[in-house]
Amino acid sequence: MSVDRRTFLKGAAVAAAAGAAEVQAAHPAPEPPSDAVGMLYDATLCIGCKTCVVACREANGLKPVTPDWTDGLWDAPPGLDEHTKNVIELYREGDEQSYVKRQCMHCVDPGCVAACPVKALEKRKFGIVTWDGDRCIGCRYCQVACPYEVPKFEWESPVPKIVKCELCLHRIEEGGQPACCEVCPRGAIIYGTRKELLAEAKRRIAAKPDLYVQKVYGEHDGGGTQVLYVSHVPFEKLGLPVLGERGAAAATRSVQGTIYKGFVAPVALYAILAGVIIRNRRSGGGEA
Amino acid sequence: MSHDTPAPVGGRIVSPFLSGLLGLMALAGLLLLWRFAAGLGAVTALNDGYPWGLWIAFDVVVGTALACGGYAVAILVYILNRGEYHPLVRPAVLTSALGYTLAGAAIVIDVGRYWNLFLIPVRPWTWNLHSPLLEVALCVMAYIVVLWIELSPALFEKWRASGDEARAQKGERWLGVWGKIAAFVIALGLLLPTMHQSSLGTVMMLAGHKLHPLWNTPMLPLLFLVSCIGMGYGVVIFESAVSGAVFGRPRHTAMLAKLSGAMVVVLGLYLVLRFADVVIRGKLGLLFRDGYSLLFWLEIALFAAPMVMLMDAGRRRNFPTLFRAATLMLLAGAVYRFDTYLVAFRPGAQWAYFPSLWEILITAGVVAVEIAAYIVIVKRFPVLAGGRSAESA
Numbered sequence: 001m002s003v004d005r006r007t008f009l010k011g012a013a014v015a016a017a018a019g020a021a022e023v024q025a026a027h028p029a030p031e032p033p034s035d036a037v038g039m040l041y042d043a044t045l046c047i048g049c050k051t052c053v054v055a056c057r058e059a060n061g062l063k064p065v066t067p068d069w070t071d072g073l074w075d076a077p078p079g080l081d082e083h084t085k086n087v088i089e090l091y092r093e094g095d096e097q098s099y100v101k102r103q104c105m106h107c108v109d110p111g112c113v114a115a116c117p118v119k120a121l122e123k124r125k126f127g128i129v130t131w132d133g134d135r136c137i138g139c140r141y142c143q144v145a146c147p148y149e150v151p152k153f154e155w156e157s158p159v160p161k162i163v164k165c166e167l168c169l170h171r172i173e174e175g176g177q178p179a180c181c182e183v184c185p186r187g188a189i190i191y192g193t194r195k196e197l198l199a200e201a202k203r204r205i206a207a208k209p210d211l212y213v214q215k216v217y218g219e220h221d222g223g224g225t226q227v228l229y230v231s232h233v234p235f236e237k238l239g240l241p242v243l244g245e246r247g248a249a250a251a252t253r254s255v256q257g258t259i260y261k262g263f264v265a266p267v268a269l270y271a272i273l274a275g276v277i278i279r280n281r282r283s284g285g286g287e288a
Numbered sequence: 289m290s291h292d293t294p295a296p297v298g299g300r301i302v303s304p305f306l307s308g309l310l311g312l313m314a315l316a317g318l319l320l321l322w323r324f325a326a327g328l329g330a331v332t333a334l335n336d337g338y339p340w341g342l343w344i345a346f347d348v349v350v351g352t353a354l355a356c357g358g359y360a361v362a363i364l365v366y367i368l369n370r371g372e373y374h375p376l377v378r379p380a381v382l383t384s385a386l387g388y389t390l391a392g393a394a395i396v397i398d399v400g401r402y403w404n405l406f407l408i409p410v411r412p413w414t415w416n417l418h419s420p421l422l423e424v425a426l427c428v429m430a431y432i433v434v435l436w437i438e439l440s441p442a443l444f445e446k447w448r449a450s451g452d453e454a455r456a457q458k459g460e461r462w463l464g465v466w467g468k469i470a471a472f473v474i475a476l477g478l479l480l481p482t483m484h485q486s487s488l489g490t491v492m493m494l495a496g497h498k499l500h501p502l503w504n505t506p507m508l509p510l511l512f513l514v515s516c517i518g519m520g521y522g523v524v525i526f527e528s529a530v531s532g533a534v535f536g537r538p539r540h541t542a543m544l545a546k547l548s549g550a551m552v553v554v555l556g557l558y559l560v561l562r563f564a565d566v567v568i569r570g571k572l573g574l575l576f577r578d579g580y581s582l583l584f585w586l587e588i589a590l591f592a593a594p595m596v597m598l599m600d601a602g603r604r605r606n607f608p609t610l611f612r613a614a615t616l617m618l619l620a621g622a623v624y625r626f627d628t629y630l631v632a633f634r635p636g637a638q639w640a641y642f643p644s645l646w647e648i649l650i651t652a653g654v655v656a657v658e659i660a661a662y663i664v665i666v667k668r669f670p671v672l673a674g675g676r677s678a679e680s681a
Contacts, residue, residue: 079638080336081336082336111494111496113416114416114418114419114494115419115421115494116416116419117408117415117416117419117421117422117425118404118408118411118414118415118416118422119414119415119416120414133401134404135404135411135414136400136401136404137399137400137401137402137404137405137408138399138400138401138402138404139398139399139400139421140339140340140399140400141419141421141491141494143336143339144339144340144492144494144495144498144633145494145495145496147496147497147498149336149337149635149636152336153328153336153339153400154327154400155327155328155329155332155334155335155336156326156327156329156330157327158324158325158326158327159400159401160327160328160400160401222496241497242497243496243497247496248493248494248495248496248497249494251493251496251506252418252420252490252493252494253418254506255490255493255506255509256418256419256420256423256487256490257418259486259509260417260423266479266483269479269482270475270476270479273367273474273475273478273479274471274472274475276366276367277366277367277471277474277475278471280366280367280369281366281470281471283369
């Protein structure tokens with residue numbers, strides 16, 4: 001069996017050129033799923049009462065976090081952790097201050113989902129990003145890939161889980177809403193479809209243009225999120241990163257997806273390599 | 289017996305050095321019991337900001353690149369048809385097989401839910417084909433198998449030379465089988481590292497804004513691929529020097545000097561790509577700004593130094609120069625990988641990471657297994673070319 005190297009090289013070159021042309025076309029930014037639900041957090045309304053933090057614990061069976069200084073009396077998580085899927089943080093600088101609620105953003109194009117090698121994290125019902133322990137290998141690539149530092153790992157457990165907000169999917173499936181939204185006394189966090197929430201966010205900004213930053217965080221950021229934010233202080237001061245409209249997931253997919261499109265390039269390369277080796281061995285170069 | 293024919297080194301297996309290695313392994317073994325009983329937090333300094341530490345950055349990412357000798361030499365011998373480098377193939381494949389196997393073991397130690405790790409190959413419906421890490425996982429698993437198959441002729445030759453007639457026949461038969469499938473296995477042994485060494489770069493693209501822009505670039509896969517080939521040549525020279533000194537083997541200085549010419553080409557290519565990338569992405573301003581700028585220049589210096597040292601063909605034949613250049617090459621590739629996975633990774637000011645003593649000791653134990661296995665195998669199996677007897681003959 002003789003293998004013609006030139007034919008392979010030509011084929012590979014054509015495949016590479018065609019692949020390059022299709023990079024952008026083949027990897028358009030994903031749209032929010034049609035059934036996407038989410039939350040809208042309004043920093044101007046939040047009073048930092050943390051009722052939502054307590055409700056989240058009850059709804060998800062999470063134990064309180066009581067650092068030493070609390071004498072075990074207060075639930076005072078310093079941030080998201082393996083026991084805390086939802087937290088209220090305070091930003092203060094001079095006279096300017098604001099609370100900010102942190103939980104999973106349920107990205108339209110999530111870094112964690114792009115990263116997970118085994119589809120343990122996926123956008124499932126309503127576009128909610130959920131975790132499947134039967135698949136997860138505990139590699140923690142989701143933590144590396146999340147721009148919001150949301151997924152947490154049970155470091156002290158021999159059988160660790162990934163812990164993150166799943167938008168109270170179990171309550172939504174029973175016709176309810178996320179616990180944090182249900183209990184908020186100020187309506188600072190509300191539940192709805194992403195479409196409704198985006199319209200509501202824009203209505204609020206338009207009604208009080210002097211109060212709000214003229215932007216809905218999450219409409220486009222990092223490819224968009226299903227949890228949206230409006231605020232009276234710049235979003236980056238609340239710890240929401242500046243991401244641009246194309247997230248790292250889209251950028252990585254266009255590289256990885258181009259190289260491995262249809263698995264053509266690896267197969268072509270293998271054929272070339274095998275052909276060259278056979279030819280060289282026949283000419284007596286590299287005897288095994 | 290010619291200088292180029294692999295032969296067992298022979299001699300006693302047990303030595304004070306090997307006993308020291310066994311001690312390290314035993315200590316690491318105890319620590320591993322603790323890690324599996326009490327969780328990763330008990331022995332590591334890892335945290336939610338730095339979920340990957342020494343074990344991933346060194347044992348896996350640097351470790352597999354240091355195990356690219358087999359890959360880099362195979363490109364020369366089998367693709368560029370430079371048969372004269374053939375004596376370098378088998379020792380390089382051995383260090384590759386050991387390096388990759390131990391990197392695989394390090395992954396099992398590092399992941400939290402290892403019981404699901406072993407199910408990846410049999411659950412294709414869970415494969416996320418867009419994940420660079422899936423590509424790495426599948427390719428590394430397959431490559432470990434391929435490397436041991438590539439090394440198997442050493443076992444068959446040992447059988448053939450055993451004196452026992454049935455065993456010698458079995459060895460002969462299996463060598464025949466190898467001769468038939470060799471081209472297809474070797475081609476796989478070239479394809480798989482091309483795929484996963486580049487994907488190891490792509491992995492960190494997903495870190496997005498957390499990875500400093502001097503390191504996060506769509507060029508990551510190409511930079512990782514090119515630098516791993518350079519490290520492959522570096523490790524072959526390094527290993528030749530060490531095994532030459534320890535086991536009294538011929539050093540092949542002339543051959544290694546020629547090989548280092550290939551390293552110069554690879555280093556030059558890497559530097560051109562690295563600078564072109566910074567210019568094309570418009571990040572020149574970051575080159576003179578802060579600590580990260582310094583880190584970038586340190587890497588450049590480490591890559592440029594061996595290239596300059598070996599640029600002159602005459603100096604390449606000076607073995608100490610060759611050895612120093614190869615060592616710098618390995619350091620350059622290792623620092624580039626460490627920076628990409630750890631130092632230039634910035635999860636936020638509230639997070640810090642420095643490996644714990646236990647983490648370091650477990651890594652030392654992994655390295656000890658590798659060195660001990662290398663010693664035992666070259667003493668008992670025909671891996672290294674040309675022995676003392678051959679030299680004196």
